[in-house]
Amino acid sequence: VSDFPETGQAAAEGLGDLGQELTQAVVAALAEGREDEARELIGGLHYADLADLLERLPTDHRARLVETLGDGLDPNILAELDETVRERVIEQLGLDQVAAAVAELETDDALDVVEELDVEDQKEVLDALPDEERTLIEEGLSFPEDSAGRLMQRDVVAVPTHWTVGQAIDYMRDFDGLPNDFFDIFLVDPAHRPAGAVPLSRVMRSQRHVALAAVMNADMKLVPVETDQEDVAFLFRQRDLISAPVVDGAGRLAGVITVDDIVDVIYEEHEEDIMRLAGVGEEDDLYAAVMDTLRSRFTWLLIHLGTAVIAAFVISLFAATIEQMVALAILMPIVAAMGGTASVQALAVAVRAIAMKELTPTNTFRTIGKEVVVGFLNGILFAILIGLLAWVWFGNGALGLVIGLAITTNLMVAGLAGSAVPILLQRWGVDPAVASSAFLTAITDVVGFYVFLGLAAALLL
Amino acid sequence: VSDFPETGQAAAEGLGDLGQELTQAVVAALAEGREDEARELIGGLHYADLADLLERLPTDHRARLVETLGDGLDPNILAELDETVRERVIEQLGLDQVAAAVAELETDDALDVVEELDVEDQKEVLDALPDEERTLIEEGLSFPEDSAGRLMQRDVVAVPTHWTVGQAIDYMRDFDGLPNDFFDIFLVDPAHRPAGAVPLSRVMRSQRHVALAAVMNADMKLVPVETDQEDVAFLFRQRDLISAPVVDGAGRLAGVITVDDIVDVIYEEHEEDIMRLAGVGEEDDLYAAVMDTLRSRFTWLLIHLGTAVIAAFVISLFAATIEQMVALAILMPIVAAMGGTASVQALAVAVRAIAMKELTPTNTFRTIGKEVVVGFLNGILFAILIGLLAWVWFGNGALGLVIGLAITTNLMVAGLAGSAVPILLQRWGVDPAVASSAFLTAITDVVGFYVFLGLAAALLL
Numbered sequence: 001v002s003d004f005p006e007t008g009q010a011a012a013e014g015l016g017d018l019g020q021e022l023t024q025a026v027v028a029a030l031a032e033g034r035e036d037e038a039r040e041l042i043g044g045l046h047y048a049d050l051a052d053l054l055e056r057l058p059t060d061h062r063a064r065l066v067e068t069l070g071d072g073l074d075p076n077i078l079a080e081l082d083e084t085v086r087e088r089v090i091e092q093l094g095l096d097q098v099a100a101a102v103a104e105l106e107t108d109d110a111l112d113v114v115e116e117l118d119v120e121d122q123k124e125v126l127d128a129l130p131d132e133e134r135t136l137i138e139e140g141l142s143f144p145e146d147s148a149g150r151l152m153q154r155d156v157v158a159v160p161t162h163w164t165v166g167q168a169i170d171y172m173r174d175f176d177g178l179p180n181d182f183f184d185i186f187l188v189d190p191a192h193r194p195a196g197a198v199p200l201s202r203v204m205r206s207q208r209h210v211a212l213a214a215v216m217n218a219d220m221k222l223v224p225v226e227t228d229q230e231d232v233a234f235l236f237r238q239r240d241l242i243s244a245p246v247v248d249g250a251g252r253l254a255g256v257i258t259v260d261d262i263v264d265v266i267y268e269e270h271e272e273d274i275m276r277l278a279g280v281g282e283e284d285d286l287y288a289a290v291m292d293t294l295r296s297r298f299t300w301l302l303i304h305l306g307t308a309v310i311a312a313f314v315i316s317l318f319a320a321t322i323e324q325m326v327a328l329a330i331l332m333p334i335v336a337a338m339g340g341t342a343s344v345q346a347l348a349v350a351v352r353a354i355a356m357k358e359l360t361p362t363n364t365f366r367t368i369g370k371e372v373v374v375g376f377l378n379g380i381l382f383a384i385l386i387g388l389l390a391w392v393w394f395g396n397g398a399l400g401l402v403i404g405l406a407i408t409t410n411l412m413v414a415g416l417a418g419s420a421v422p423i424l425l426q427r428w429g430v431d432p433a434v435a436s437s438a439f440l441t442a443i444t445d446v447v448g449f450y451v452f453l454g455l456a457a458a459l460l461l
Numbered sequence: 462v463s464d465f466p467e468t469g470q471a472a473a474e475g476l477g478d479l480g481q482e483l484t485q486a487v488v489a490a491l492a493e494g495r496e497d498e499a500r501e502l503i504g505g506l507h508y509a510d511l512a513d514l515l516e517r518l519p520t521d522h523r524a525r526l527v528e529t530l531g532d533g534l535d536p537n538i539l540a541e542l543d544e545t546v547r548e549r550v551i552e553q554l555g556l557d558q559v560a561a562a563v564a565e566l567e568t569d570d571a572l573d574v575v576e577e578l579d580v581e582d583q584k585e586v587l588d589a590l591p592d593e594e595r596t597l598i599e600e601g602l603s604f605p606e607d608s609a610g611r612l613m614q615r616d617v618v619a620v621p622t623h624w625t626v627g628q629a630i631d632y633m634r635d636f637d638g639l640p641n642d643f644f645d646i647f648l649v650d651p652a653h654r655p656a657g658a659v660p661l662s663r664v665m666r667s668q669r670h671v672a673l674a675a676v677m678n679a680d681m682k683l684v685p686v687e688t689d690q691e692d693v694a695f696l697f698r699q700r701d702l703i704s705a706p707v708v709d710g711a712g713r714l715a716g717v718i719t720v721d722d723i724v725d726v727i728y729e730e731h732e733e734d735i736m737r738l739a740g741v742g743e744e745d746d747l748y749a750a751v752m753d754t755l756r757s758r759f760t761w762l763l764i765h766l767g768t769a770v771i772a773a774f775v776i777s778l779f780a781a782t783i784e785q786m787v788a789l790a791i792l793m794p795i796v797a798a799m800g801g802t803a804s805v806q807a808l809a810v811a812v813r814a815i816a817m818k819e820l821t822p823t824n825t826f827r828t829i830g831k832e833v834v835v836g837f838l839n840g841i842l843f844a845i846l847i848g849l850l851a852w853v854w855f856g857n858g859a860l861g862l863v864i865g866l867a868i869t870t871n872l873m874v875a876g877l878a879g880s881a882v883p884i885l886l887q888r889w890g891v892d893p894a895v896a897s898s899a900f901l902t903a904i905t906d907v908v909g910f911y912v913f914l915g916l917a918a919a920l921l922l
Contacts, residue, residue: 020822027823046680048699056821172665182662183644183703200661201643204633219507237728238509240721242644242703259720260701263727267698270731271813274738278809279802286814286828293835297806301799301839305846308798315791322783322790329783329790330776333797333906337769338762341740345758348739352732353747360517361481362488367747374754378762385766445794 023056030061035068051080054089055287066092075101079109083116084287095121099128102137106180107154108261111140115150148232149225151265152246152255155179159212161187161195166208168198183242183258187216192252194222194245222247225254229265234357236262273351276433279303303438311336311445318453321461327394328456331403335452338382339410339444346371346418347436354426368419375415379408398460406452410444417443484517491522496529512541515550516748527553536562540570544577545748556582560589563598567641568615569722572601576611609693610686612726613707613716616640620673622648622656627669629659644703644719648677653713655683655706683708686715690726695818697723734816737894740764764899772797772906779914782922788855789917792864796913799843800871800905807832807879808897815887829880836876840869859921867913871905878904 022041029038042050042065054062054077066073066089073093078086078101090098090113102110102125114122114137122141126134136154143149157178159168168185172178184197196216206215221239223232223246235244236259248254272282279300284293315322315332322329350367353359359367383404391400421439422432483502490499503511503526515523515538527534527550534554539547539562551559551574563571563586575583575598583602587595597615604610618639620629629646633639645658657677667676682700684693684707696705697720709715733743740761745754776783776793783790811828814820820828844865852861882900883893 334769
């Protein structure tokens with residue numbers, strides 16, 4: 001989606017993209033049984049790149065490469081892999097090696113891997129872990145799925161509120177148990193409740209004698225452990241955060257969420273939105289098996305079959321009218337198609353507004369009202385266009401008038417339904433991205449066919 | 462989209478959400494002319510929250526609040542506002558106050574505000590800026606839109622490669638021109654080419670005498686200034702980055718991109734994807750004026766009218782057939798609807814794979830092949846369902862057979878087109894999210910109607 005295809009491509013080559021050559025070379029080496037060469041080819045790769053490479057290999061080559069790597073497989077690769085691919089790799093590795101890998105990961109990554117396992121596999125992996133690691137992961141699993149508690153890193157740099165910059169620096173230099181990467185030092189009171197955060201860059205710029213409390217950021221937002229990850233992501237975006245403290249029910253500092261995990265959440269939630277709008281399961285990606293994809297598509301198609309049958313029933317009410325005037329059968333899909341397209345447009349704007357928390361009681365009715373007005377005005381424009389077309393095509397001015405009226409009505413209904421249906425679904429606790437489009441198709445098809453054929457029956461025959 | 466509506470709501474209240482009460486109170490105060498009270502109500506708000514509040518107010522109340530705030534308006538609010546709302550606020554403030562505000566913003570935020578202005582307004586604002594600030598922004602504007610050059614912060618902490626941790630700390634304590642927030646220290650050679658990055662947390666944990674080069678991260682990725690922002694975001698996600706060095710054509714360190722800007726980019730790009738898939742302009746949101754929304758919707762509806770007319774033309778080829786058997790008119794929308802739904806499913810999976818850079822020459826044909834197989838298998842299932850339905854409804858077994866064949870064909874075509882069209886568009890340099898769905902509707906409508914009515918004409922009459 002680059003405006004500069006050439007530089008964009010060149011840049012992509014320099015960035016995460018592995019380039020085709022390496023993939024091809026690895027495939028060739030594996031195909032010809034030269035495992036040593038394959039291992040050499042991938043020797044210098046970053047684990048994120050190696051995970052990408054594994055995803056792209058055909059299933060059998062991937063299995064052979066995993067076998068070749070054996071115990072040398074970097075545990076971080078497991079955390080990076082796409083879920084479908086990860087499942088297969090885990091199956092191949094066996095639970096013993098998975099447990100060994102999980103033990104080496106940071107808590108949040110380890111949790112990521114463990115939470116996707118079956119209950120029995122989870123138990124087996126947990127039992128094989130060191131006590132401390134197991135306790136942390138079990139605590140993580142006790143939080144709701146997709147909550148802040150699942151996202152957070154348990155290792156936090158927390159120091160007493162009365163410390164100075166110098167004390168903090170000495171502590172960090174001498175203490176071995178610090179997390180690998182961190183961006184804020186949290187000040188906590190004796191009950192371990194966070195009182196403020198000091199970004200590392202501010203620690204760096206302050207003299208040693210300065211009190212941390214004097215340079216801390218006190219208006220930070222505390223994230224309760226049970227907060228949904230989408231709300232956490234929204235907060236990070238709104239406040240341009242790098243990390244945020246997570247607190248338990250008693251207000252004690254329980255962990256910290258860092259923005260790199262939030263970036264993953266945003267990608268994940270967005271993918272979900274697009275997949276749900278299209279009626280595809282989340283696990284339905286390039287790497288899913290045919291039968292899984294089949295199953296993921298079937299339900300949605302069945303629902304749409306239901307709406308299509310309802311539309312067919314509406315048409316059947318006017319069978320006699322159509323028999324007398326076959327032009328109606330030719331034109332009626334236009335009325336339905338325009339309504340469907342317009343309702344999806346209104347839906348997209350409403351879904352975005354809901355995701356961005358932009359809808360309030362104050363502007364909800366204004367929004368719906370605007371969509372109806374826009375539908376009416378576009379309706380008039382398209383009524384003229386399509387009316388003229390019908391008139392010229394079938395030499396029947398009254399037919400043009402009827403289709404014009406039907407189009408205008410249907411575009412208004414599309415604006416109303418396209419904005420009101422997702423808002424209502426949201427209010428009833430249903431994900432508007434999942435359920436809206438089937439409703440909308442049903443509404444615009446039924447209204448389109450009924451108004452067009454009904455008006456035709458009343459006015460033309 | 463929370464699984465826990467109550468806690469989710471409570472949490473949202475505690476996070477970015479202002480709560481309705483404050484908004485209502487401000488509206489009431491403004492409506493009754495109590496400007497002082499309004500100003501007091503919003504006194505303690507974070508600028509991000511105040512920007513949210515401004516967005517949510519009805520246009521006239523918003524204008525009154527901006528007027529009330531006057532010179533006291535925090536410049537950061539301008540950078541946070543939604544584009545449509547920002548445009549109106551800028552119009553109200555006048556270019557003098559905008560220039561004053563821009564002068565106080567960090568370069569990347571300032572660029573964000575200036576790049577959205579008309580060319581003449583840009584010139585006027587730039588002329589009113591201090592020389593140094595103006596030069597930086599003009600340089601920023603010289604980079605392609607949505608490129609790394611536009612995103613980057615120009616203030617970078619760069620030190621010579623031979624420095625020690627202690628030297629870096631002393632430099633940061635004593636030097637006043639450091640950026641407000643930073644996360645890495647970059648090591649540069651005498652030609653100012655980056656040689657490595659040291660995360661602040663690693664500086665913190667090292668003794669003063671340690672060489673920075675000994676603790677630096679040398680395999681960092683360099684981002685060329687002209688890289689598309691979507692590719693930059695992909696890199697941040699893949700490597701879990703917090704900041705990344707941007708280099709000019711000569712490989713010199715030109716600036717740094719931090720992850721908070723990347724979070725905005727990801728939201729923005731994702732919104733664009735959803736809006737494009739639905740055929741809605743980016744500027745078409747809750748705050749757009751009716752006429753702008755109307756215009757943003759019209760083109761897409763016109764394109765879909767085109768595809769609907771093509772479909773109508775195909776139907777008209779079989780007018781005589783329909784006249785003899787009205788059941789065909791009743792059933793034909795089912796064939797088209799199923800094809801359309803299935804093609805959108807395949808499209809969503811392909812668009813996601815393209816965005817994730819998962820498609821390679823190796824797996825492209827496999828992917829398309831899988832979609833055709835899934836279409837065929839689902840086609841068989843739905844052929845049986847719909848065939849039986851048609852048989853029972855119209856008491857005509859041959860009609861059931863014909864619609865079954867048509868459904869199977871159309872679902873296979875939907876799988877083929879739904880995956881191949883976006884891939885081909887991408888290869889031709891066209892955004893697959895924008896153009897695919899109109900193509901797909903045309904293909905599945907035409908194939909659906911043609912095969913169904915054609916088979917009916919050949920086999921049933």
